Amino acid sequence: MIFSSAAFLFAFLPPVLALYYLPLFRNRPQTEIFKKNLVLCIASLIFYAWGEPIYVILMLLSIYFNFTIVRDMEHERRSPRRRKRLFIAAILFNILVLGFFKYFGFLVGTVNSVFSLHLPVVKLALPIGISFYTFQILSYVIDVYSGKCHVQKSLLNFATYVTMFPQLIAGPIVQYGDIEMQLRARRMNRRKFTAGILFFARGLGKKVIFANTIGAVYTEIAALDPDNLGAVTAWFGILCYTLQIYFDFSGYSDMAIGLGKMFGFDFVQNFNFPYAATSIKDFWKRWHISLSTWFRDYVYIPLGGNRKGTPRTILNILIVWTLTGLWHGAAWNFVAWGAYYGLLLLGEKYIYGKALEKLPVIVRRIITLFIVVIGWVFFSAESFPAAAQYLGAMFGGAGIFDGMTRYYLTANLLPFTLMSCSALGMFRSFPISKNKDLRLVLQALGYAVVFAISVVCLVSDSFNPFLYFRF
Amino acid sequence: MENRRPPAAARRPAAPSKIPAICIWITAGFCGVLLLIMALFWITPDRASSESENRVLQQRPKFTLSAVADGSFMKDFETYMTDQFPLRDGLIGFHSFLSEFTGARKQQNVIRAKTGRLIEAQTPVNEDVLNETLGAINAFKKKNADLQQAFLLAPNASDLFAGDLPYGMRMDDRQETLTAVKDTLKGLTWISASNALKTVAEPETLYYRTDHHWTTRAAFACFLALNQKWKLGAKESTFAFYPVTDSFSGTLASSYGDHKLKDTIEICVPKKSKSTYIAEYASQQRKTASLFEKDKLAQKNQYEVFLGGNYDKVVISTVADTTNTLLLFKDSYANCFLPMLTPYFSKIVVIDPRYFSDSLSHVMEENDFTHVLFLYNLNTFLADKSLAPVLQSAG
Amino acid sequence: MNSYRIKEIICVVVLLVFIIVLVGQNRQSNADAKDVFKSVVAAVDTDGLKVCKAEKFKEQFGFEKSDFEGVYYMASDSIMDVREILVVRCGDNAPADALLDKVQSRADDKYGLFKQYDPTASALLKKYVAEKKGGFVFFAVCDDVAAAKRAFHKAL
Incomplete structure (x- = not known):
């Protein structure tokens, strides 16, 4: 279910x-x-x-x-x-x-x-x-x-x-x-239950309203012939995927945490605005936190972590990240995806980490986001060759624009912008009101609307995939 | 620090927080909504089918051990819950409204043009299949060189209304495709539907706004072009148009999820009663004296008033004073075209290759045709796999 | 040996049995195509359907009857009746996967064709069953697909 x-x-x-x-x-x-x-x-x-x-x-x-x-x-x-x-x-x-x-x-x-x-x-x-x-x-x-x-x-x-x-x-x-x-x-009280409801409604909205909608755009673009795919469309497509997988997975985690609260359990947060990360290390502290924590506590540290000298640390990191990739799927493109991050983390740790820190925050965020988006190309592709083809299109293999570029951009401008801002955490510190009571009431009303629209979408959408289900 | 009087705000006792009370409301609201919808679901009776979606709805699945073991019970139950959801049609309409509100103009393969009309997206050309079809047509022409053969390929709404497409959306200009097809079918009389349609004063009346078919007016314009090429002797004034319904909401409206627009369907009949005929539906084993099925107007897909839908073979015998007989290969675009042909052929055999499984050689032997017409629309023709095998079965 | 060990061993044994049964589901069946076909036909309403000759099989699916070890195909003469039953016993070098793909894409195309015109037929087509199991390819469109599927599995 x-x-x-x-x-x-x-x-x-x-x-x-x-x-x-x-x-x-x-x-x-x-x-x-x-x-x-x-x-x-x-x-x-x-x-x-x-x-x-x-x-x-x-x-x-x-x-x-x-x-x-x-x-x-x-x-x-x-x-x-x-x-x-x-x-x-x-x-x-x-x-x-x-x-x-x-x-x-x-x-x-x-x-x-x-x-x-x-x-x-x-x-x-x-x-x-x-x-x-x-x-x-x-x-x-x-x-x-x-x-x-x-x-x-x-x-x-x-x-x-x-x-x-x-x-x-x-x-x-x-x-x-x-x-x-x-x-x-466990403590079960109405505050927790209410918090659970709000978490759940937020997660449901992220999954059904955001992820499904932007995911449909990505699916359409991904189905296009890569030989006729303009760079702008290809980039837009993978950015849609970037948003889809975030809202899909973090939405599901929010629902899980919300339901947990409804039953009195407190789970640890699983996502913390990962696309606002300033480095790959920071990204993995914000994305699927429970997985990277698990690997740290049960594989990395028992293997010695970084306490057995540099060569051993490098090996440990590579092992952990290959396994992380492998955990996501039984296919070589997942292993490659994991190793990709392993190598980048090593790079940050030993090679350019210090240089990276000297750059302004906005530049670091853009670089990190760029790396993550490229990573998603491998994650989302059916196979290595398919990923390579898509990358080719992204870097101008079939021209910059194509027949549908303008349509995709303009038809999806509003949802895309809204979701990007949300994903980057711009709505986090929305100055609604200083009054805690009023804030709660407004939040509740807002999430009630989200819940209602989600139900509308659920019933009328035959398109309801869940990307992280292969695990 | 000496003792100072605490600021005035702190001296007043803090107003009791209303949060616990608000929490009760939220909790009650959430649980109430869940229970309400659950109750509504069980109370409202199950519908057998949906008029607006034009499909059969899932009924409550039977709980059997084997259905549970292979997961089919669960899958059907989930479908059952969404199909029988209370106010489903209203929710779908609302969803389509929301989508349009946020800028989407394409649902499945239906596009909302700037003028509000719904347009079917273009079918991608399947080169191999198309070449095979054209080859089969040419071979058929060669084998039956004594028959007059014409080819009418109708453009779709997306070709005529390319300028009305939503901002930024571009579709292929299929004029080149049309020319290429024309050049390949050298032996056949080419009826240029595009040119015929250009002569109509109001292009908006040529295609339904909620359906993928052309209107009777468009069919008539092409009929006049056919008449000119084959010299059938028809005169425009001998035909009359009668509207039969103004509440037609076609296939595109179902796919898009919006039934606000309604179309009018007109039928075109020759004014004089030279048009009596009998239509025989081979596979249904029935005969009828009218090419229009009035019963179909009571159902959702009112376009089926023409010929009652698509059938493998229909034989129309008329009292027309001529020895001309016609073999017509078609898709659904020809259904409204047929009545116009009845005064000029004593017998018309209508074959829809998608449903036809007999051998064409039988048909050719049983009848002595003088004319052959291929009537298709671009979207169907460019990906059609069924015409070639049927033509090839003529031996 | 303490009680824990006994329980652990029982668990492992049950697990192995479970795996063997699961894997066994996929093994090659020795059943005769004709028998399997007869069982399926017996389980569903095939009024109006006829057993078809090799040419019809080739015409509908594009494969020669001789490519496989046994082909039994039942369909209606009228194309408006979408019910069909296909039981194919594949040999070692038979193009089983290609046949399955063709069967599925043909059913999907047919569904698209009937979707706009005939809701009842399209509802039947939507619920088609097409699977490859035990060295057989099975395809059915009929009123009670669950019964057909059960009969097929049982006959293997």
Whole structure:
């Protein structure tokens, strides 16, 4: 199921919220939280099974296995060797499951083309969200092993952590440490719920009104023949994609955070106006924050981070970024995209970082944005050659203008400008009013309009893609 | 610091924040809206089809284990929720209004011209397919050199109203394409539809504003051109135009999502009753004495009043005092053209190759044709894959 | 061995079984094309449809019957009736992917053609099923596609 659908909003969410908040055990907080987690867990399983009726079994197996093996690990805490073996077994299990269901075809295909073999490729569909929930499970396993968190003795609580539908399919990737306490006791009050509603409405608007609209323009431009594509149109097209993927993904994260709040959970922010970044390092502190944090905490730092000398640091950075690219998809253009950023980060760190800092902020932002947009060409393309063709068009391969340039620019001027300003954070500090009460009322009214328009678009649009769904 | 009196503002007790109360309103509002729409959804009865979208709507899917296991239940349920959403038509209209408000002038492949009319986007030319079709036509002409063969290729609204396209939008000038086709079909009599249409005083009346077809007036102008080339002996004054509806909202309006504009459909009939005929629909096994289906005026797609729609083969026998017989290959543009031909041919066999699966040689053997006419519009013709196989099946 | 180990092993075993079953779904089937075709036809209403000859298969899809191991195609004489059933058993060198692509693009084109004129026919065409499984290519447009699909899977 996806959040931006009529089925989710008007058939799934109301009954789940109603059951969740039904005050059955008002006087027994322990039972109440148990009931809440139970409702949330079952609803989440239904939510997941809605999109993956068969692979829900895989997720359940993964949950049960990891729950058991970590309890086993704790049971053996007096024997560090056995504990370590169990830890490695758990990590291997998760990596092998993820590897098999997501990367097997890619691996076999690559081996086939490199060694000219014809090994059979087992074609299995990718289970939705497997990258997200596997990473969350790994976070739990590693946190308990390292002593950061206590073992979770309740299967229900652990299952709730993994399956929680607000963040199950598209993040943010919640580290176990951030949620451990909240599973047992979380604050649910009307302020939080209201904040949740506003976040959700904002996310819905970003996804349905902004992302879908500008995405339709990109799709049209991308379908044009690259040999007849003028540079201006090509640039406009990829800028539309740049906006689409931002609003798509950050919109979804906003909805996830909003829904989390409605159920009493506080998730960490996942996006922070990434297109206003002043360097690539800064960009990755603002884009898909939960992913880069996960890789930092669970791969980069355990590998030694930057504490083992320059050559090792370079290697660590390249490993982390290749894996980041690979996480996004089982294809070489994603690996290239990840490596692209890895190399740029190394460049910033060791070569031109200092020079970059001396430039005025606006120049740094433009350079960073330029680099990011080029990166998106590789990310969005079907293949390497397609990306190269599109780049060719962008740099004047087929002329500067083409027949449709003026139309695309003028027909989409208003939405494009509006969205660009929004993405750059220009509406952040809108001086609405000093009065907090009035501000809240105006915000609520504004988001009510956004919600209404979103519903209108949802119902009438057959075009409702979600780009980050291949994970 | 000595004790100073705190500023006046701080001495007054702060006004109690109304935020908790506002939060209740927001929460109640949000939950209320969700519940209201959910209730409306279950209360309003399901519709079987949508008139304005001209399609069948999804009904509630059956909950079976196998439908759940392969995901079809879920997919159908989601479609069900959007298709049966309360006030769906109103929401679609509002959405189309919003899109136009923000500057979009193109929905799917329909464009809103500056004059408010809806225009179908041009179909990209498929060179290979086009060459094959032209080759087949030439081969057919060669094999049947004794028949008078004419070719009428009608331009579309996008060709005539190129100047009305939204700012910045440019479409190909297909005059060159027309000339190229004309040059390739050297053996056939070329009826220049573009020239014929240029003679009409009010070009706005040549195409419907909400549909991709040309109007009866445009068909008539081209009929006069055909009449001149084939010397059928028709006179303009012997034909009369009658409006049959003024509430026509065509295919373009459905695609675009806006039904505010309405068109008038006219029929063109010869004034004298020389035009009695019987039309026989082979695949439907029925005969009718009129080329107009009045029932179709009660449905959404009123253009089907002409001939009742598209059929594989229709045989029209008339009481015309002539030995001329006609074989007509067409797309839907010819439907309003047919009645004008009836006084000049004793038999007309109408074939729509997209639906025709029989062998053309049968048709050729059964009938002794004197004339052959190909009547197409550019958008359909440039990508048509069905004419060539049918022509080639004539042996 | 403590209870945890037992549970872990059971999990891994169940997972392996799960994977084997999933992969097994894609294996080559030994079923005869005729039997599969008969089961599908039995499961749906084929009033007015006739089994077609090789020429019609070639005319509609562009492939020779001899390219495959077994071809069974049922359609109506009238082009206004859009219902069709196609069961093809592909051999090792058969152009299965090309056939599947052709089937899908033909169905999409037909949908576009009927969309404006016949809502009922276009609703049927929209729900077509076209898949490649177990070494077969299966295509159906009919009233109860779910039943046809089930019959096809069962027959494999």
